[in-house]
Amino acid sequence: MEIPYTVEARPDTGLYNAKLGIWLFLASEVMLFGGLFSAYVLLRVGADPGMWPHGWQNLTLGTINTIVLALSAITTLMAWVACKVRDFGKFKFFHACTLLCALTFLCIKLVEYHEHLNHYEIHLTDGRIADGDMEQNNASDNFVTIKGRYVTDETQLYDLRSQKDIPENEIQIPRSQIADMQNYGPWHNDYLALYFTLTGLHAMHILGGSIVIGYLWGPGRKLWKKDPERFTNRIEVSGLFWHFVDLVWIFLFPVLYLT
Amino acid sequence: MSELKTAEQHNAPIVGHRESHEHPVEFGSYLRRCGMVLAVVLGAVALMIWASYLPQDHFSWAKKICIILGIATCNAFVVAGFLMHLISEKKMVYTILGFTVTFVIGLFALTLYAMNDFPRNTVIH
Numbered sequence: 001m002e003i004p005y006t007v008e009a010r011p012d013t014g015l016y017n018a019k020l021g022i023w024l025f026l027a028s029e030v031m032l033f034g035g036l037f038s039a040y041v042l043l044r045v046g047a048d049p050g051m052w053p054h055g056w057q058n059l060t061l062g063t064i065n066t067i068v069l070a071l072s073a074i075t076t077l078m079a080w081v082a083c084k085v086r087d088f089g090k091f092k093f094f095h096a097c098t099l100l101c102a103l104t105f106l107c108i109k110l111v112e113y114h115e116h117l118n119h120y121e122i123h124l125t126d127g128r129i130a131d132g133d134m135e136q137n138n139a140s141d142n143f144v145t146i147k148g149r150y151v152t153d154e155t156q157l158y159d160l161r162s163q164k165d166i167p168e169n170e171i172q173i174p175r176s177q178i179a180d181m182q183n184y185g186p187w188h189n190d191y192l193a194l195y196f197t198l199t200g201l202h203a204m205h206i207l208g209g210s211i212v213i214g215y216l217w218g219p220g221r222k223l224w225k226k227d228p229e230r231f232t233n234r235i236e237v238s239g240l241f242w243h244f245v246d247l248v249w250i251f252l253f254p255v256l257y258l259t
Numbered sequence: 260m261s262e263l264k265t266a267e268q269h270n271a272p273i274v275g276h277r278e279s280h281e282h283p284v285e286f287g288s289y290l291r292r293c294g295m296v297l298a299v300v301l302g303a304v305a306l307m308i309w310a311s312y313l314p315q316d317h318f319s320w321a322k323k324i325c326i327i328l329g330i331a332t333c334n335a336f337v338v339a340g341f342l343m344h345l346i347s348e349k350k351m352v353y354t355i356l357g358f359t360v361t362f363v364i365g366l367f368a369l370t371l372y373a374m375n376d377f378p379r380n381t382v383i384h
Contacts, residue, residue, distance in 0.1 A: 013351045014349040023351075023352050024355060027356070030363060031363065034363045034367070038369075042373065042374060046374065054320075059308070067301065067304070070297060070301065070304075073338065073342055074293045074297050078290065081289045084284040085284055162315070243339070243342050243343045246338060246342075247335050250335050250338065251328075253304075254307050254328060259327055
């Protein structure tokens with residue numbers, strides 16, 4: 001039995017079946033991310049003036065991730081081109097680069113998540129708020145230590161971009177003075193909920209794409225010897241998915257890191 | 260036995276062609292094109308970061324967002340056009356994308372409409 005139109009284009013669609021399939025899948029993905037982006041618009045426009053965070057993300061890490069993903073988009077295309085010109089050695093090189101970029105992206109994302117989850121906002125009984133990175137939080141100690149600063153009003157924590165060179169000191173807070181303590185996880189506010197949902201879903205796409213790319217680079221490459229044209233089409237389809245993931249990041253980066 | 264049909268069983272009037280014969284691929288020219296796309300993408304990223312630091316006195320956040328998203332959209336067109344080959348794709352792909360764009364516009368239009376759609380007697384502070 002032979003599966004039809006894995007290489008040849010169908011006369012009615014003009015595309016081989018996998019390519020038609022990936023475009024339909026990408027259309028559904030656009031709607032998935034579109035729904036989340038529209039949720040962002042709704043919550044952002046609905047937020048009270050001055051109550052939407054600015055400068056909460058590590059711009060350096062975000063920019064590095066953007067460059068890494070742009071590079072991976074190039075290498076995935078070059079891997080397909082290498083297949084087209086029947087240069088399997090170059091294909092292996094470019095696909096390995098893509099995989100490396102994907103893993104770098106995920107590692108940087110994990111570092112960013114760790115930064116957020118280790119950052120605490122602590123409301124004290126006297127009305128002040130301590131904000132900073134947790135240094136020490138042992139259950140046996142009757143104090144916690146953070147590296148950060150005190151503010152008197154929560155609104156001072158929202159626009160970090162306008163506050164240049166914020167002095168940070170080591171602060172030791174007795175547990176008896178803590179009224180409420182929460183880290184910057186997705187439960188902290190709407191912005192962080194959106195940040196973790198959007199970037200988490202995007203990271204899962206990166207992970208899924210990496211598994212496919214890894215498979216095609218490893219065990220899946222057997223098909224190259226049997227049917228190189230079909231293998232090339234598989235690389236094209238996985239590449240289209242990868243470019244879509246890159247496109248999503250092109251909008252996520254400015255929306256979450258710059259505005 | 261199987262429900263899957265082979266190319267012959269479809270009895271198509273025109274036998275499908277191998278896609279590789281459509282666009283002759285030349286490694287060097289693609290590498291140059293990719294280099295240019297990468298340069299454009301990196302330039303766009305730099306431009307977006309610069310725009311985000313425009314002085315608040317002259318550029319409100321609304322203006323900045325419009326500028327930044329405008330640059331991001333141009334960037335997306337370059338990536339989709341050159342890396343996803345959307346500048347020279349089949350009609351079927353454009354049809355799928357046409358439907359997708361229509362639905363996305365509908366999705367955002369509903370969101371914008373819902374912003375001012377409050378239940379009766381809602382008090383806004």
